[in-house]
Amino acid sequence: MTKPDWIAIDWGTTHLRAWGMTGSGTVLQTVKSDRGMGTLARDQFEGALFDLIGDWGCSGPMIACGMVGSRQGWVEAPYATTPCPPLGYGLAKAPGPRVDVHVISGIKQLQPADVMRGEETQIAGFLSLNPKWDGVICLPGTHTKWVHVSADEVISFQTFMTGEMFALLSGQSVLRHSIGDGWDDAAFANAVSEAMSKPEAMAARLFNLRANELVNGQCRDAARARLSGLLIGAELAAARPYWLGQSVAVLGAGGLAKIYTAAITAQGVPVIQTDGDRATLAGLTAAYRRMKAAT
Amino acid sequence: MTKPDWIAIDWGTTHLRAWGMTGSGTVLQTVKSDRGMGTLARDQFEGALFDLIGDWGCSGPMIACGMVGSRQGWVEAPYATTPCPPLGYGLAKAPGPRVDVHVISGIKQLQPADVMRGEETQIAGFLSLNPKWDGVICLPGTHTKWVHVSADEVISFQTFMTGEMFALLSGQSVLRHSIGDGWDDAAFANAVSEAMSKPEAMAARLFNLRANELVNGQCRDAARARLSGLLIGAELAAARPYWLGQSVAVLGAGGLAKIYTAAITAQGVPVIQTDGDRATLAGLTAAYRRMKAAT
Numbered sequence: 001m002t003k004p005d006w007i008a009i010d011w012g013t014t015h016l017r018a019w020g021m022t023g024s025g026t027v028l029q030t031v032k033s034d035r036g037m038g039t040l041a042r043d044q045f046e047g048a049l050f051d052l053i054g055d056w057g058c059s060g061p062m063i064a065c066g067m068v069g070s071r072q073g074w075v076e077a078p079y080a081t082t083p084c085p086p087l088g089y090g091l092a093k094a095p096g097p098r099v100d101v102h103v104i105s106g107i108k109q110l111q112p113a114d115v116m117r118g119e120e121t122q123i124a125g126f127l128s129l130n131p132k133w134d135g136v137i138c139l140p141g142t143h144t145k146w147v148h149v150s151a152d153e154v155i156s157f158q159t160f161m162t163g164e165m166f167a168l169l170s171g172q173s174v175l176r177h178s179i180g181d182g183w184d185d186a187a188f189a190n191a192v193s194e195a196m197s198k199p200e201a202m203a204a205r206l207f208n209l210r211a212n213e214l215v216n217g218q219c220r221d222a223a224r225a226r227l228s229g230l231l232i233g234a235e236l237a238a239a240r241p242y243w244l245g246q247s248v249a250v251l252g253a254g255g256l257a258k259i260y261t262a263a264i265t266a267q268g269v270p271v272i273q274t275d276g277d278r279a280t281l282a283g284l285t286a287a288y289r290r291m292k293a294a295t
Numbered sequence: 296m297t298k299p300d301w302i303a304i305d306w307g308t309t310h311l312r313a314w315g316m317t318g319s320g321t322v323l324q325t326v327k328s329d330r331g332m333g334t335l336a337r338d339q340f341e342g343a344l345f346d347l348i349g350d351w352g353c354s355g356p357m358i359a360c361g362m363v364g365s366r367q368g369w370v371e372a373p374y375a376t377t378p379c380p381p382l383g384y385g386l387a388k389a390p391g392p393r394v395d396v397h398v399i400s401g402i403k404q405l406q407p408a409d410v411m412r413g414e415e416t417q418i419a420g421f422l423s424l425n426p427k428w429d430g431v432i433c434l435p436g437t438h439t440k441w442v443h444v445s446a447d448e449v450i451s452f453q454t455f456m457t458g459e460m461f462a463l464l465s466g467q468s469v470l471r472h473s474i475g476d477g478w479d480d481a482a483f484a485n486a487v488s489e490a491m492s493k494p495e496a497m498a499a500r501l502f503n504l505r506a507n508e509l510v511n512g513q514c515r516d517a518a519r520a521r522l523s524g525l526l527i528g529a530e531l532a533a534a535r536p537y538w539l540g541q542s543v544a545v546l547g548a549g550g551l552a553k554i555y556t557a558a559i560t561a562q563g564v565p566v567i568q569t570d571g572d573r574a575t576l577a578g579l580t581a582a583y584r585r586m587k588a589a590t
Contacts, residue, residue, distance in 0.1 A: 114502070160502060162498065165464075212408040
């Protein structure tokens, strides 16, 4: 087995992924585990990583992004402050004798207050794949980010808890009794449009998903799509200063990126969709190259 | 111990309360338990009630309201349909040889779909305490109801999940790390006003409660009041057709009724506040009297 020259690491709250890389950016190995930052005490990070890549025989550096760099992580990588390049503050070296790990800093915004960790690496990767790109990047997830990028800098950004709200409302609130596992594209599109045209009525629409099943026997699959559409519609209404008149890139994969793309496209905004994992790896590679160039 | 002539019962999802009553409406005994509808199978209701009031020696009827009358309850008491008097459909008799229990029907609205169970009794009670009252009744709770009442009928109503949203966001979402146990009246009032003046920006404000602590060290007590204010402000924005130009009665007690009263009063709307338990008991008494008059 070829020994990698360096290792790329994506270490979030709930997951850990590592890629063995050549100096020219070819992927040799890929592994993942569920030993995310949230499951580890500070002195357990090195062991968790070594368990995963110890037999790769890599003597080169390792570049990591994500919540591994938070206060509760392996090493606190201080936030850069907007406006700044996506890899603004560079790297923080993690403590540990067996591995040479460098963690990418997150980005904070002072007013309105906001923070990101991990997304800055995807943004750097997207920009390395799309040089000189200006516009707005939407990164759907548990906490979706809208990021205004210009001249290779993060100008401003905004986080929405839409994904977490959907999980709580569909899984734990009274609405769970009325929400099925399926989907309905038309119900989603109608709900997005309804929420955007009258966002001030939003709070009145949620319990209606329950009552509509009790009173009118509303389909539970349609109810799932409708809840998602109401929440994403409310997000789009609040994120209007970001996407209006801009070109938008949706960074992600799977169903969530697809429905965000559908909802944004329905506003007449041109959207390009890019795979999120590809952007992560490109960002880690950009950080590696920058480190090599500096030494 | 004087035997009660009849028994009043408030039986919700999480609680069971009973009052021993004289025919003229005096309370002789009060008991409560946590054996709410949600904890009981259909054949366990009679036992749970008998455990509580079996030794009172009451041979008269018992009048119950709340989720005990739902499909998952002791007996399904069909919904009356708006517009209707609050005690619209009268009573459904519960099965059981040892007790003579009559359950008050809930109310449904067809368009927009909505349902209530238990609140109709509080509304009937409020109207018996305030004859010929016309206006809007606000019943704060896990699911707050706004109810338009005119000429002794429920004309229309709307349910808001504000209380449940607050519990989920403050207790289970990422915001829980930034929310304390205290309170801040000014932060609440400012958040209500902010949410009402720009309800379309609502979705952008939630994660800000987390980021503001990370970036600016925002006080956790203020964050609790601010989350409550944002959610209640969004509710008031959506409920505007109910309260605008109306006189409003807030039915409830304690902190939640107090902050709703403060938020509504701040809109220049005159508010009267009435104790919710008193309204419940007055409503059960009204139902008892109606049953006696009919037999």
